[in-house]
Amino acid sequence: RRVSTDLHCEVLDVSGGENITELCKRKKNFKTTRSPRMSVEIPVVNARELMNAASQGKVNVIEKYLADGGNPNLHDELKRTALQRASLRGHTAVVQMLLEKGADINFKDQLGSRAVHWACRGGSLDVVKALKSHGADLNVRDKLYSTPLHVATRTGRTAIVEYLLSCGAKINSRDREGDTALHDAVRLNRYKIVKLLMVAGADTKIKNHEGVTAVQQVKQWQLDIMDTLQRLEKLREVPPENTSRERSE
Template identity: 85%
Template sequence: MEEAVQWAANVMDHKTGIEKKAQEEERAGKCEILDLSGGENITELCKRKKKIKKACSPQAFVENPVVRLEDTAEFMNAAGQGKLNVIFKYLADGGNPNVHDELKRTALHRASLEGHTAVVQMLLEKGADINFKDQLGSRAIHWACRGGSLEVVKALKSHGADLNVRDKLYSTPLHVATRTGHTAIVEYLLSCCAKINSRDREGDTALHDAVRLNRYKIVKLLVVAGADTKIKNHEGVTALQQVKQWQFDIMETMQRLEKLREVGLVAPENTSRERSE
C-alpha cells in the first residue's frame, strides 16, 4: 500500500514539473534558456545569448499596418477636398489607390472632378488606374472635363489618358466638355487632335450638343476646327437643322402666346412688363 502511494506521489511530482517547465517556456516567449552547467565556452555562450535576445526582441513581432474602413472613407473624402497629407498617409500605410465607392468612383475620379491637380498627380504616381471605369463607364478624363479644370486634363493627358475614350453612352471627353460648356477644355482637346465627329449613343456629335445647348463659342470652335455639319443623328437631323428647328420652335411658341393673348387667356405684354418691373 505504501509503495502504491509513493508511486502516485512520484507521478504527480513528475506532472507538476512538466507543467512548471511549460509555464516557464510560455513566460519566456519560448525563447531558449542558457544552461551554464554544461561547461561550454563563455564566448560561445555570449554568441548564443545575442542570437536568443535578437529572436525574442519585440521588433520581430511587429505587423504591417492595417488599413481600416474609416481610413478608406477619409481617403476618399480627402481626394475630393484636396487634402494631400491625408492622401499621402493612406498610401504610405499601404492603402489601395483604386478603392472605390458604391458607384465605382475612385479617388482619382473625385480629384479630377474637383480640379485638385496635385492630388491627381500623387495618385497617378502611386499606382492609381487612369482607365478605371465607374458604373457609367466614365474614366478620370471624363470627370475632369465635367469639372472644368484644364490643368487636370493636361495632367491626365501627360500620363497617357485616351482623349477619345467612350463611356457607356458612347460620350467622349469632347462631348462632356461641350455639354458642360468648358470652352477652354474643348479648345485644348481639339488642339490635341481629339476626334471631332465622334457620335454618342443618340448619334449626336459634339456639334449637335453645342447647337442644342446654345454654346455659341464652342459651335464656332468646332466649325473652324472642321466639324462635319452634314452628319445626321439617329433622328435624321443634322446640327444645322437643329438650329432651324430651334428657331421654328421659338417662333411657334411666340405665335401661340400671341393667340392666347388675343383671346384674353394671357395678360397683355405691357401689363406683364409692369408687373415684372
Template identity: 40%
Template sequence: MFAGHTALQAASQNGHSDVIKVLMKYDVDFEIEDKDGDRAVHHAAFGDEPSVIEQLHRGGADLNARNKRRQTPLHIGVNKGHISVVKTLLDLGCHPSLQDSEGDTPLHDAISKKRDDMIGILLEHHADLTITNNNGFNSLHHAALRGNPSAMRILLTKIPRHWIVDEKKDDGYTALHLAALNNHVEVAELLVHQGKANMDIQNVNLQTALHLAVERQHTQIVRLLVREQCNLNIPDKDGDTPLHEALRHHTLSQLRQLQDMQDVGKLLMGLGTPGADKKSSASIACFLAANGADLNIKNKKGQTPLDLCPDPNLCKALAKCHKERHSDSCLFPSPNGGANNTVIIRNDQESLEECMVCSDLKRDTLFGPCGHIATCSLCSPRVKKCLMCKEQVQSRTKIEECVVCSDKKASVLFLPCNHMCACDGCGSLMKKCVQCRSSIEKTVPFIVCCGGTPPPAPMPPGIMNNGSRDMTKDMQKLQQQLQDIKDQTCCPVCMDRLKNMIFLCGHGTCQMCGDRMAECPICRKAVEKRILLY
C-alpha cells in the same frame, strides 16, 4: 463607464500615458466601445496622441478596429488632419485601405481634405487607389470630381498600372469625363499630358469628354481636348457629335433670348444683346468646324449639324471655317475672355512653305551643304547661315521644275549628292540622280527639308487589312485576359471591390462584404476568423 466613456478611453484621448500604464497593469479591456462604437485607439486618434497609439499597440489593441460608421483610427486621423497619428498608425502596420460605411478609404478622405502630405504617406504604404466607394468613385475619380490637381499629380506619379487612368465607373464615366463635366481644367490637363488618358472613351450614353465639355460650354476644356487631337466626330447614343451639341445649345439660347425679350421694338431694331451662352456656343461650334468637325454627319433623326442651326450667318461662318481650315485661320476666344484676345489656328503646311525672311513668297532655294529650304530666291543672297541649322551656307540652288516630266516642281532631295531635280512621282522610280548620275542612297521629301515631318508611307490594302485584323485580335485577347484577372481578384459577393479578406476555409471576399457574413458564401462553412490581406 462615466459620461459614456471608460477610464482608458478618457486617458487615451487626453494623452495620460502613466494612467494607461496602470490600467494595462490590471488587464484593462482595450476593445470596449462607447455609444458611437469608438474604442480607446479611436479616442487616441481623436486626441492626436501618437505615443498613446504606440502604447495601446504594445498592449495588443486592434489598430484596424471600426466604430459604428465603420471608421478605423486611420480614417479619424486623416479627417482630423493629425499627420503624426497617420504616420504612427501606418508605421505600426495598420491597413491603409479599409472602407468606412460610405465605402471611402483614408485615401478618399485625404483627397477630400486636400492633404497632399497624407496622400503621399498613404501611397508610400501601398494604399490601394483602385478601391471604389459606394458611389463607384476610385481615388482618381474622386480627385477629378473634387477638382484637386495637386492630389491628381501625386496619384499619377504613383499609379501602379497605366490602365487605371481610363478605368470607368458603372455609368461609364472616367476621371477625364468627370474633369470635363465639372470644368476642372488643370486636372484634365494632368490626365491628358501626364496620365496619357484616352480622350475618346465613351460613357453609357456614348458621350466622350468633349461631348460633356461642349454641352456645359467649358471652352478651356474644349480647347485642350481639340488641341491634343481627340476625335471630333464620335456620335453619342442619339447620333449627335459635339458639333451637333454646340449648335443645339446655340439654338436653345436664341429661343430663350426671344422669350425673355420684353421690348419687341428693341429686338426688331437689333438692339437686343445676345446672351453669353449664345456667344460661347457659336464660338465653340466655329472652333470645332475649323479643326475638322464634319458638317455632314447625320444623327439618328437624320439631322446634320447645320440642320440644327436656323441662323444663316452662323451657317455661313461654319462652312467657311470648315473650308478654310487647311489654308486660312480661324478665331477662338482666349481664356481671358477679352474682346480682342484671340487664339489664331494656322495650318502648319502653309507656314512651312512661306519664306522665313519676307513671309511673302514661297521657299524655293536649296542651301548647301545642309540641304535645308528656308527662303525664297530673292531673300537667299542675304542669308549667310542657314536659318534652320545655323550651318554656313556654301551654295544656293533655286528649285526648278522636274527635269523628267517637266510637269511638277522638283520636290525630292537625293542623297548623298544633294540635288533636287525630280518630283515625288519621278524621284520614286530613280536609282541614280539624273543630274550627276551618282547612285541614290536616300531621298528626302521637300516638306522635311523645310523642317516638317514626313507624310506616313501608304500601306498595301492587303497588308493594312491583315495588320488591323491582327491588332483587333490581339486587343480582344488582352481585354479577355484583363477581364479574367479582374474576375479572379474581385469579391464574389458584390463583384465590385477587390478581395482583401479571407476566411479559414480558404475563400475570400472584400472587407465590406466579409465583415457582414456569418458563413462563407462559397462553401457555407461558419466564419471563425477573418484575415485581412495586406
C-alpha cells in the same frame, strides 16, 4: 450616403521597428490577420473620409493613406475612385500623386466614365493635361458613347475643348444618339465652341439618329420657339371673363 462594407484599406505592414508597448496601444484600432510568412495589421478604413479628402484636395491625407499601403483604386458605391473625384474638383496635386502611386487612369465608374471625363466636367485644364501626360485616351467613350470632347462641349468648357482639338481628339465622334460635339454645341447655344469646332473642321453634314444635322437643329429650334410664342400669344388674346367662366364650368 451609406458606404459599402467592402471598401477597406490595403494591408499595412507594421512588422518590425516598433516596441511592444506601441503595438499594444494600437491594437485596439486595428484588426489583425496572420499569414505563414508575416504578421500584418489591417486598419479599419473610413472610405468616406478618403473620398472626401480627394474631393477637398487634402494632399496630406491622401499621402498618408498611400504611404501606409492604401489601395489607390479604392472606390465608393458608385465605383467612383479618388482619382475621379479629384479630377472633377480640379485638384491637380492629388491627381498627380494618385497616378504616381498606381491609380488606374482607365478605371470605369458605373456610367463608364473615366477620370478624363470627370476632369472635363469639372473644367480643370491642368488636370486634363496631367491625365494626358500619363497616357489618358482623349477619345475614350462612356456607356453613352460620349467622348471627353462631348462632355467638355456640353458643360461649356471652352478652354478644354480647344485643348482637346489641339491634341487631335476625334472631332466627329458620335454618341449613342448619333450626336457629334457640334450637335451638342448648337443645341446648347455654345457659340464659342461652335466656332472652335467649325474652324477645326467639324462635319456639318453628319446626321444624328433622328436624321437631323447640327445646322438643321437651329431651324428646328427656331420653329419650336416660334410655335411656343404663337401659343402664348393666343393665350394672351383670350378675354379674362372667358377664362374665369371656363374655370367655373
